[in-house]
Amino acid sequence: MKTTTHLIDGPIPSRLISSEIEKHTSKTNIGAHAIFLGQVRADLIGENKVSGIEYSAYEEMIAITVQEIKDSLFAKYDDLICMHIFHSTGMVKVGENSLFVLVSSRHRKHAFRAIEDCVEQIKEKLPVWKKEIFQDGSHKWQNK
Amino acid sequence: MKTTTHLIDGPIPSRLISSEIEKHTSKTNIGAHAIFLGQVRADLIGENKVSGIEYSAYEEMIAITVQEIKDSLFAKYDDLICMHIFHSTGMVKVGENSLFVLVSSRHRKHAFRAIEDCVEQIKEKLPVWKKEIFQDGSHKWQNK
Amino acid sequence: MKILYFGVLSEISGKTEENIDFTGTISQLQSRLNEMYPDINKQRFQISVNQHIVDNTHSINQGDEIALLPPFTGG
């Protein structure tokens, strides 16, 4: 249950997903992996189409927040074996991925519960901000 | 919403996960991917430790079943954009993956609902049978 | 008529498929199977005809593909 906090400069490389899964081959008590990927949508805001999102983060606070999320998940889901979070910073274009969460458990039920809980906590607590960049070059800081 | 039924001979190659994600880069209405992977556990049955699982399937029936699962998911989750199922046949060793499900949706809620629903339907309806192979060479057909 | 044996049933019958001469209902097929492989009816299984699961009253035609399906255990 070590804390590995990963900020990735630019989009999540798709090969990272495969390589993270491969790392779990030796953990033979795992029966289920659940993965979440957040992909940048070409949303239309008024007449402006999103071309990408620029993410910024408070790096020094992220490790603390990830540890809090981990502690809460491991307290709730005793079947959980490990979890990993990767978040992009900088520019991520439409169709690319900006968030990669992996949770692994003995049986599937807790993987399903933990993946959703984890993503909701990330949305609520992780000190990351998105700035939508439009095709015409303008931008908008996303507000909740 | 086409039916792509994939039986994979042996374990799910981890690079398949990356390559499937890459295929969705051009679908710019997708905001969320949820993935499930089933990994073979080194379970202890009595004094016998599982070394792998041998899967067999009724291939001709699988396409029909997958289409039924798809139809039910797309009827329930209108935010869903696509889903893909890959299942192993033959031998899959401990630590390797035998099931790979990918669902993609506009927003995350329906991806979370659909991935769990889909895996439960696979367990219930997909004509696949597992034979646990033990370290001493003996085997046991799994019974529900 | 072709008959497919899956899972533990392939072990009991000693084969994955065979052709048998049969017409009648699923109920009648089960009696026939009981004579051929007395241990099969100790197992729980469903029966499909041309890849669709059917009940005991269903009538089988020559040329149908029958399959004996133990509880599914994929995933």
Place this chain on the structure above:
Amino acid sequence: MKILYFGVLSEISGKTEENIDFTGTISQLQSRLNEMYPDINKQRFQISVNQHIVDNTHSINQGDEIALLPPFTGG
């Protein structure tokens, strides 16, 4: 005391960080910010001291790292 501006607040202040001479409570810091950047207090934000979110009564020491945090929008 170091103060970090995130998200839209970095745009309003025109900087991502600066050092200011200040001791007092978070409430007093907000008054000071209001003088420095009148538009900042129109925004919703939380304040952290040394990476932990605090309330208005918290006292700031020299050497603390303060951050102004608009609502998080990661993912």
